[in-house]
Amino acid sequence: MQQDPHLIEQLAASNIRLLPLRPASQVMQLERLGSFHQSRLSFMRTLVRRMVAENWQVSTPIFDLDDQGYGTVVYQVEAKYGTFSFVLFSHYLDPEQRNDRVIANQWDLTMALCEGTVGPEQLDFLRTNVPKQEAGRVDSRVLVLSRANRSARTFDYVVDELAQGRQPNVDVIAEVGYLYRTTAAYGSGKLGMADWEKVRTKHRDFARPFAAEMFTCYMLRHFSMQQADYLAAQRSPETAVNLHLDIKRYLGIGNSTGLGMAPFLINHPLLINQWIEMRETALATAVVASETGVDRETMARLDMATQRVIQHLGEIITADERQSNSNVVVREELQALHLWLQEQAAELAITHYVWADLIQYAEQHWHIETQEVINSMLIELYPDLVDGLEEQMGAEESQQITPEMSVSELLAIIEDKYDWALAIDFSKHESVGAFWYRSEEKMEPRLGQTNIDMGMEKEMPLGIGRLVRECYDCIQDYSKISPSQNVAHFIIKNPTFSGIVARMQTMAQSRYGDIRENLVHSDVLPIYLLRCKLSFFGVSKFDPRSRLWVRNTMFQGAPLISDFGQAIVDDWQFPIKPVLTTQ
Secondary structure (H helix, E strand, O other): OOOOHHHHHHHHHHOHHHHOOOHHHHHHHHHHHHHOOOOOOOOHHHHHHHHHHOOEEEEEEEEEEOOOOOOOOOEEEEEOEEEEEEEEEEEOOOHHHHHOOOOOOOEEEEEEEEEEEOOOOHHHHHHHHHHHHHOOOOOOOOEEEEEEEEEEOOOOHHHHHOOOOOOOOOOHHHHHHHEEEEEEOOOOOOOHOOHHHHHHHHOOHOOOOHHHHHHHHHHHHHHHHHHHHHHHHHHOOOOOOOOOOHHHHHHHEEEEEEEHHHHHHHHHHHHHHHHHHHHHHHHHHHHHHHOOOOOHHHHHHHHHHHHHHHHHHOOOOOOOOHHHHHHHHHHHEEEEEHHHHHHHHHOOOOOOHHHHHHHHHHHHOOHHHHHHHHHHHHHHHOOHHHHHHHHOOOOOOOOOOOOOOOOOHHHHHHHHHHHHHHHOOOOOHHHEEEEEEOOOOOOOOOEEEEOOOOOOOOOOOOOOOHHHHHHHHHHHHHHHHOOEHHHHHHHHOOOOHHHHHHHHHHOOOOOOOOOOOOOOOOOOHHHHHHHHHHHHHEEEEEEEOHHHHHHEEOOOOOOOOOHOOOOOOOOEEEOOOOOOOOO
16 A cells, blocks of 8 residues: 655654653563564565665576585676675585584584685685684675575475475474575674675675675575476486476475573663664554545554464474464464454444554553564565665664763763663672573583583673663772763773673664663573564564574575566565465
8 A cells, every 4th residue: 555655754854852752671581572573674584675675686507416416506696886706515415414503513514605706716615614604714705605404394394296297285394484594694704704794884785784695595495496406407307397486485494402592682772672663653653644534444464464474384394392382472463463354344434543543452452472573563564664674774783982971970870771780780690690690612601500501701792781880889899989980981990891881872762772681590591582582584484493492494484596686565474374376
């Protein structure tokens, strides 16, 4: 539906701070952050819209696979502002060596996204180093390094069905949702790759956060289906058929995310603040847009989305009791929303209803995940109003000390902005019952039990609430002795607090950013951190395997490369099983 152009201009010209944004005390609670779902501003969604609208051209100058599907493939990508190469190596992997954990050193596929075209010399260099992943080295021509493993449950099944001239059963496909799963996508300068500053300033096509990493996973998805078609034709050239386009669109890429992602949300508060603020701005924009009334067409679109989410959640297979129960509750509450929307549709005109009322009702009566699903659906209703926010998802991340600030002013900032941290009783054992550290083998974040697990002397400074409390107590003691001194004098006397002081002074100017939770509590649920970040990536179908890691699906339901340049409806937020049409 086309939005009122006058409303678009009005909202575009408005100051974000004047919109009815939810307070940080509500949004930055860990459970709420862990209930987020992807939205129109998620990085996969914005990337796909860009590729489709700009009609990126993808060719295959090298497709050198043997009859078992092993070998080298190079895709050349002509984006709007530059040329890139996606280089992929397919290897034989002994089933006993297949391991999705970070400690693995062999994979079915290894990949690199490179700037420009790749010549024979560079290809040989990549062939030597890319399969080694962390054990190898690359140069700044590489933007992303990644690897992936086949799904043992679906890949061979799909190839066998295609070879025999049949389309795979959609119900079987739905149990997994992908042919390959990625186990890492490294970028931003790791292992010698181009750092973020180079990518952001030199390669405009990938200048948004994590765009290059998301594109790498998208190209993996493309190859997975191309390889399945190829192997089916190799096995039985007389009978083989290609995957149905509707099944291809439904297939995604699997992903397992563990604690390695968790520290990002704590270590990049200004960036997280920007992500959250743009999402909240999108929601507030939807609320403001409804203040002139919600018409029947918009109500009908919300109802269709609600029914889609109900089906989507019903198709998720998870052994996690908490997530399974949550999915059941959310479906029941959305069913109530569906029935209400049908009643509204029966009225002759709907001009009095505003989304603020729906949001308030949900907050008072429904599960927190239901609330956030509804918020995501409301954002979807106003693409013309919210899509422009995708250009504001980046942030300068410098945290600076303001040395001339008085210690009394700093104390006032802490009491105002960090009241949540001061409310935590850190004298209780459970309040400091966990600590974060990095494993020696892979330098990956881990969560240990205080005074039980080894490594406390190498604790990572992720317990922001505790650091705030310790700094506050020290400043209070200092101010009693030197009440007229400023922050510079305090830091000279207490240099270990320079980092947290810079953070507090900087974040005091931001609306969101700091997670209002004790992240070193013995019962902390890191999976909420993972889900929050993954929602901004744009994943779906969360399947927690413990409180420490979660399986999910990327790009499921997304358009294909063959859809680039065509008019599409960006409605793949909650993918559902396709009903096959004539190809």
